[in-house]
Amino acid sequence: MLSQITKVTSATTLRWIFKISVFVLTPGIFFLFQCTENTTEDENRIMTINGPIDADSMGLSLIHEHVFLDWRPADSTNQADWNQEAAYQSILPHIQVLKKFGVRSILECTPNYLGRNILLLQKLADASGIQFITNTGYYGAQQNIYIPTKAYDWTAEQMADAWIHEFKYGIDESDVRPGFIKISVDPDSSLGSLQERIVRAAALTHKATGLTIVSHTGIDTAAFNQINVLVQEHVSPSAFVWTHAQNGSTAGHLRMARMGGWISLDGLGWVTPQKQDSSALYQYLTMTKALKDNGFLNRILLSMDAGWYSYGEGNNYVEHTALFTTFIPLLLKNGFTKTEINQILVENPRDAYTIRTRLLGNGS
Ligand SMILES: [Zn+2]
Numbered sequence: 446m447l448s449q450i451t452k453v454t455s456a457t458t459l460r461w462i463f464k465i466s467v468f469v470l471t472p473g474i475f476f477l478f479q480c481t482e483n484t485t486e487d488e489n490r491i492m493t494i495n496g497p498i499d500a501d502s503m504g505l506s507l508i509h510e511h512v513f514l515d516w517r518p519a520d521s522t523n524q525a526d527w528n529q530e531a532a533y534q535s536i537l538p539h540i541q542v543l544k545k546f547g548v549r550s551i552l553e554c555t556p557n558y559l560g561r562n563i564l565l566l567q568k569l570a571d572a573s574g575i576q577f578i579t580n581t582g583y584y585g586a587q588q589n590i591y592i593p594t595k596a597y598d599w600t601a602e603q604m605a606d607a608w609i610h611e612f613k614y615g616i617d618e619s620d621v622r623p624g625f626i627k628i629s630v631d632p633d634s635s636l637g638s639l640q641e642r643i644v645r646a647a648a649l650t651h652k653a654t655g656l657t658i659v660s661h662t663g664i665d666t667a668a669f670n671q672i673n674v675l676v677q678e679h680v681s682p683s684a685f686v687w688t689h690a691q692n693g694s695t696a697g698h699l700r701m702a703r704m705g706g707w708i709s710l711d712g713l714g715w716v717t718p719q720k721q722d723s724s725a726l727y728q729y730l731t732m733t734k735a736l737k738d739n740g741f742l743n744r745i746l747l748s749m750d751a752g753w754y755s756y757g758e759g760n761n762y763v764e765h766t767a768l769f770t771t772f773i774p775l776l777l778k779n780g781f782t783k784t785e786i787n788q789i790l791v792e793n794p795r796d797a798y799t800i801r802t803r804l805l806g807n808g809s
Pocket residue numbers: 509510511554750
């Protein structure tokens with residue numbers, strides 16, 4: 446009897462131990478699995494085309510530049526048409542020259558279906574030693590012609606799946622992974638259905654990957670319409686870079702900065718010198734100073750949006766140098782210190798693009 450009871454007890458105990466083990470270990474194993482294949486190992490790092498690096502290794506960064514574009518609509522684009530060798534030979538000198546200004550990293554902002562060219566970026570990175578960072582996402586501006594028509598009816602979740610897949614497994618069968626999400630919207634008073642889904646897809650992708658959302662935006666209204674979508678998805682504005690914010694207002698910049706968003710004044714390649722007219726350049730100075738004077742030096746990003754070699758046109762290069770030759774001297778003349786410039790070009794890019802999930806209410 447005793448042995449019978451012991452047997453029964455043992456069997457029951459064993460069953461319970463098994464059940465508890467499954468209960469306790471399965472999530473543990475699942476968690477470990479997630480750590481190895483998901484985002485955890487990339488957290489607090491910067492994702493270059495050659496893999497993740499420590500955020501502090503990003504160094505002086507140009508956060509919005511282009512080396513290659515293909516302006517054909519998305520459905521007509523064909524990578525097989527690209528003359529990679531001609532493009533590489535043509536672009537390399539424009540990249541090599543940046544080393545003398547101390548540039549360590551370039552965020553190449555050309556999206557998929559607009560000429561995102563990872564093979565070229567790999568060759569340029571190998572030859573120059575500069576770290577390139579590429580992107581995932583869709584470019585909605587210009588009435589969606591750079592989005593493949595197959596995606597027009599996709600839900601935000603379907604788009605996000607495609608982008609998250611690139612982050613997890615690499616772009617186009619390669620092991621190159623995106624380091625940020627690049628989207629764009631038209632400068633309209635409201636977001637159309639497709640562009641609203643693009644913004645929502647960016648929010649979902651951010652939550653799954655921790656990648657920063659960089660959106661070609663322009664005017665204030667378009668910027669805050671996107672913030673509304675992010676807020677609906679509980680994503681903090683600190684995960685959002687307002688690209689082409691120079692087309693917005695100072696009041697809008699301050700409002701965005703108070704919310705924690707990033708103000709990207711990034712058209713400096715195109716404002717100097719323009720037939721002796723430096724008013725556009727002074728507008729950049731005024732905007733940069735307004736942010737600094739209101740305590741938001743730590744929200745400013747500067748770049749040139751310069752370049753590039755394009756399919757069908759070849760080399761039409763605008764150098765990636767005006768920031769160094771024109772704007773930084775102007776900042777120094779107008780009371781900015783070298784430490785403050787270092788903050789804008791080194792610390793702010795690191796803080797903006799470090800991979801981490803930024804949700805509302807968690808203080809980030
Ligand atoms: Zn651009």
